[in-house]
Amino acid sequence: MPTNNPPHDLSPAQLAELQKRALAVAHNAYAPYSHFRVGAALLLASANESDTDVIVTGCNVENASFRLTTCAEQSAIAAAVSLHGPTIRIRAIVVTNLNNLACQPCGACRQTIFEFSTHDTRIFFPSDDGTTSEATITNLLPAAFFLKN
Numbered sequence: 001m002p003t004n005n006p007p008h009d010l011s012p013a014q015l016a017e018l019q020k021r022a023l024a025v026a027h028n029a030y031a032p033y034s035h036f037r038v039g040a041a042l043l044l045a046s047a048n049e050s051d052t053d054v055i056v057t058g059c060n061v062e063n064a065s066f067r068l069t070t071c072a073e074q075s076a077i078a079a080a081v082s083l084h085g086p087t088i089r090i091r092a093i094v095v096t097n098l099n100n101l102a103c104q105p106c107g108a109c110r111q112t113i114f115e116f117s118t119h120d121t122r123i124f125f126p127s128d129d130g131t132t133s134e135a136t137i138t139n140l141l142p143a144a145f146f147l148k149n
């Protein structure tokens with residue numbers, strides 16, 4: 001669920017590195033059914049501004065039983081939690097694909113991103129005109145599901 005963290009700036013170099021890593025991991029996609037190869041790169045929020053950037057990536061992993069497919073965003077988030085534990089927060093996420101197609105995170109991925117986002121999480125994806133679009137999780141999923149406790 002989004003929490004209020006201090007706003008984070010993202011330098012052009014950090015964004016370029018995320019784009020590079022997302023593109024690189026898309027080459028590992030297992031997509032024999034759709035042939036749509038997707039990569040996602042997460043920049044994790046860190047406690048200290050001086051910490052070096054932690055980037056975790058993931059690609060889509062399809063299945064003959066189509067609904068069991070895992071999207072790139074979900075692979076990346078599962079990897080990030082596995083590597084760094086349950087308190088991770090996403091500072092930025094870049095999603096890209098090798099098919100040169102516009103592609104926003106799907107509905108299920110929006111809910112998954114929401115779980116580990118803050119209000120400042122920056123979400124980048126390829127848009128129709130070939131440029132990169134940016135949104136917040138509130139833009140993409142204004143009425144996310146969450147459990148009240």
Ligand code: THU
Pocket residue numbers: 031034036038059060061062069070071072073095103104105106109
């Ligand atoms: N896919 C992703 O990995 N992320 C998205 O944001 C949209 C769709 C994958 C799932 C499937 O393997 C293929 O793209 C076609 O839907």
